[in-house]
Amino acid sequence: MSRLALIAHDEEKPALIEFAERYEDALATCDLVATGTTGKRLQTETELEVERKESGPYGGDLMIGAEVAAGMMDGVIFLRDPLRAQPHEPDISALLRICDVHDTALATNLASATFLIEGLTETG
Numbered sequence: 361m362s363r364l365a366l367i368a369h370d371e372e373k374p375a376l377i378e379f380a381e382r383y384e385d386a387l388a389t390c391d392l393v394a395t396g397t398t399g400k401r402l403q404t405e406t407e408l409e410v411e412r413k414e415s416g417p418y419g420g421d422l423m424i425g426a427e428v429a430a431g432m433m434d435g436v437i438f439l440r441d442p443l444r445a446q447p448h449e450p451d452i453s454a455l456l457r458i459c460d461v462h463d464t465a466l467a468t469n470l471a472s473a474t475f476l477i478e479g480l481t482e483t484g
């Protein structure tokens with residue numbers, strides 16, 4: 361089973377929820393993990409089972425990054441807000457970087473998230 365992280369900044373959370381509803385069947389075949397608030401919304405607004413880490417600004421991005429570093433993660437869908445600065449920018453950069461270090465599939469917008477989920481669940 362593929363392990364997949366789902367993360368969205370506040371302005372992008374509606375788009376992530378909509379994406380999760382559209383791909384609910386495919387996502388249900390994955391072992392899902394999310395940052396705190398994103399995970400809470402996924403749990404309440406979809407039928408998906410999601411493991412929740414801390415909220416992003418409180419270390420959640422780093423907790424997911426640690427799993428990437430440990431080779432436990434198959435993909436990360438991270439809908440970042442490209443228009444607003446985040447207080448935990450260093451944590452965000454660290455997560456993106458560690459995905460590249462470990463060649464872990466990373467999607468930061470809906471178009472690439474679609475490719476990622478389709479690819480992951482086809483081969484997964």
Ligand SMILES: O=C(CO)COP(=O)(O)O
Pocket residue numbers: 367368369370394395396397398399414415416417420421452
């Ligand atoms: O801030 C985030 C990612 O950088 C997301 O965290 P939340 O899901 O807790 O809002």
